[in-house]
Amino acid sequence: MTTLIENVLVPGHDEPTTIVVEDGRITSLGAPQMVHGTTASVGGADPAERGDGTDRIDGAGLLALPGLIDAHAHIDKTLFSGPWVPNPGVEQVAERIAYERRVRDDYGLPNADYVAALVERMIVGGTTHVRTHTDVDPGVGLRGVEVVAEVAERYADAITIEQVAFPQGGLITNPGTLDLLAEATKAGATTIGGLDPAGFDQAPNEHLDAIFELAVATGSGLDIHLHDDGTLGAWEMQQIARRTVDHGLGGRVAISHAFAIAHEPTQDALIAAFAEAGVALNTAAVYDVPVPPLDKLAAAGVxxxxxxxGINDLWGPYGDGDMLRRAMLVGYRNSARTDAGLALALDTATYGAARVLGIEAYGIAPGAPADLVLVRARSVAEAVAAVPPRELVLKRGRVVARGGTFVG
Ligand SMILES: [Zn+2]
Known part of the structure; x- marks a missing residue:
């Protein structure tokens, strides 16, 4: 099965080109003759003449971006498409966790219908891969993991959903959770999570030892929520970098939120430690909390x-799963004005995110799955700054959303 996506702007190419897709994978750019053994150019070829089962998609001069990656979501928590629940406005992480524990059953969470509605919205927005942190604790058990796995399977032809088994309610302070994290890896979670080993769990060494050992034992990666800031968060980050090296997990460990990276006295040393250890960072660029510095991390190769x-859940009212808008927020919060700065911002939702998640074949290049999103923009920078609608979304060469509508 051959699909030609014709007349698209591909970043790095001066002229509109053709993306050639064979059985869901990109085989070449602008050289369809390689596929069919003819010298006919795509523009000059008569579709009727081809008569060989080739699908042709008119890209209409739109900009093609690789399918967007949401490297940090919580789709199990969402109220998306459900009732509007006024947020109580609690300030501290611990208070938010307690509130969620208290009322989540009242709202029937996790809810497969809400998760599915959100997943469709993400697909329409051009997201073709999402890493989601699913709550695992003795209260909810593995219900969230199962709900997300069921929805993931339903939409597997349109989006790849991978799960982090996330101890949102604490690990050392919440007996039984560690065993459930291990169980979650058997139920489909591919990554082990962590949460403020010092600030919330009050047992940093025990917490980190437990999740690193579990990651090694289950062959999983790690993605640790770290809201702790200042010197405490910086110390925890050094501990994570050291353990990453000790456990041979370079390239498979991420720190999410990572507010302490803004702590100036230790910033450069931490960035150097992450680069050396192979620790990645994730941000959501939310509210007024610190955002890791784009340029410094790029320069260091982190x-x-x-x-x-979170998207419209008990933690906060905002969000729609739009990763192009998220990239804009990352650029905005980094005061990125140049085209290079805007491109770095998009990188956090494309190639950078693919590195964080360890996705090997990715991008608009031969060998990568044809996960693509087409937008009306003249450059990557314009796409990030203007956040245009997503005209067409493809997963493995198949159209899954068109003009803002999910088509399956
Ligand atoms: Zn999170």
Missing amino acids: AYGSGSD
Whole structure:
């Protein structure tokens, strides 16, 4: 099965080109003759003459971006498409966790219908891959993991959904959770989570030892929520970098939120430690909390992704899963004005996120799955700054959304 996506702008190419897709994978750019053994150019070829089962998609001069990656979401928590629940406005992480524990059952969370509605919205927005942190604790058990796995399977032809088994309610302070995290890896979670080992769980060494050992034992990666800031958060980050090296997990460990990276006295040393250890960072660029510095991390070669974080849930009212808008927020919060700065911002939802998640074949290049999103923009920078509608979204060469509508 051959699909030609014709007349698209591909970043790095001066002229509109053709993306050639064979069985869901990109095989070449602008050289369809390689596929069919003819010298006919795509523009000059008569579709009727081809008569070989080739699908042709008119790109109409739109900009093609690789399918967007949401490197940090919480789709199990969402109320998306459900009732509007006024937020109580609690300030501290611990208070938000307690509130969620208290009322989540009242709102029937996790809810597969809300999760599915959100997933469709993400697909329409051009997201073709999402990493979601699913709550695992003795209260909810593995219900969230199962709900997300069921929805993921339903939409597997349109989006790849991977799960982090997330101890949102604490690990050392919440007996039984560690065993459930191990169980979650058997139920489909591919990454182990963590949460403020010092600030919330009050047992940093025990917490980190437990999740690193579990990651090694289950062959999982790690993605640790770290809201702790200042010197405490910086110390925890050093501990994570050291353990990453000790456990041979370079390239498979991410720190999400990572507010302490803004702590100036230790910033450069931490960035150097992350680069050396192979620790990645994720941000959601939310509210007024610190955002990791795009330019410094890029210069040091540290993988840097972004994500929606919570979307309309008991933690906060905002969000729609739009990763192009998220990239804009990352650029905005970094005061990125140049085209290069805007491109770095998009990178957190594309190539950078792919590095964070360890996705090997990715991008608009031969060998990568044809996960693509087409937008009306003349450059990557314009796409990030203007956040245009997504005209066409493809997963493995198949159209899954068109003009803002999910088509399956
Ligand atoms: Zn989060």
